Amino acid sequence: MNTNLAVPSEFTVEEKEALYKAIYLRRDVREHFLPTPIPEAVLRRVLDAAHHAGSVGFMQPWTFIVIRSNEIKAQVKELFDQANREAARVFEGERRALYSRLKLEGILESPVNICVTCDPARNGPHVLGRHTVPQTDVYSTCCAIQNLWLAARVEGIGVGWVSILDYTLLRRLLEIPEHVIPVAYLCMGFVDDFLPQPQLEKVGWLPRAPLDDVIFYEAWGKGNAD
């Protein structure tokens, strides 16, 4: 697929609903991965969707390291186990017990892992629009990740973002240059089904905030009628 689609630029009701469906049914998946390999064509479709995110100054700072090697996955799993032991310590009592029951990664069970990185030096040194907010390179990379996540969802592929890792050690393990930022480590694979709700909402870790709680008007703290 390329950017010059021979389609009208407007969306039908069905097409709109499909986008919202993908957004509402996307999940952070950590279990029930099927061992079925992801066909190369499907993987490329998902990565090309990521590559078509907007980026500050069109710098396209992202790189996707596709990992299928069991040996590398086992080393990443080791990093997770170390980091997770540390992370669990900040929770106490019932919360700690609940934490320890949660499955927070699917590194070994998912057929494909992807490390998404951001290269702040790409197409530099002067990137249009990055003068005032240099972090926009990482922001762009996160937008690409969301595209990947949604594209995977419509393909029936679950994606889980593993943030409980020492990313400095991950950088070394994957031979990523010092100046490049590992932004995300994703576990990907087909799944039989997706949870109807986010796992952390379902187990009562936190409720979803009402939409009105996250909207202000004109300035911070102001409601619509203020």
Next chain:
Amino acid sequence: MNTNLAVPSEFTVEEKEALYKAIYLRRDVREHFLPTPIPEAVLRRVLDAAHHAGSVGFMQPWTFIVIRSNEIKAQVKELFDQANREAARVFEGERRALYSRLKLEGILESPVNICVTCDPARNGPHVLGRHTVPQTDVYSTCCAIQNLWLAARVEGIGVGWVSILDYTLLRRLLEIPEHVIPVAYLCMGFVDDFLPQPQLEKVGWLPRAPLDDVIFYEAWGKGNAD
């Protein structure tokens, strides 16, 4: 719309294509905004799509400040003008001339501006999964922005991300608390048409990288056959 959709969790071919269409036709829009107001129901649909992004530890750190006041927009435009004069200086010769011809914001012409913020303290102090990579709060906020961008696209609404602003001054202007991070300032409005290509690609600022240039296998720098 809520998360318990009475729809099958799989996607038809048409639904898949609709998602990819939204991804490929999304643009960073800075001009040709129509003055047509965005109906409240449509705006809420787009914001609810943003609110349904995944977030680290389900912390939902985002807030959306909806700005319609011409007075506030004019002050933000002033911040842009200041920052843009500075930003233009790093480019020289032809590149500078091209830069100065580019329209990089649509603050006054777009009926709705939205400042998207991230509150690192929300649902804290200990957020599940944020122990190792504290920036995951901002990463989550960027995923929400991408959802917003895609939802707006299918609604026929153009979105332009203005990064050429002093965000510290923006924080003060919008009365955002010190500890909260203004992540994005978005200009939104219906548009007649969307460009077939990103503006910066079209004017020859930078080409789109071939997909193969942004994929490695197993480790940094390795191709598929290495």
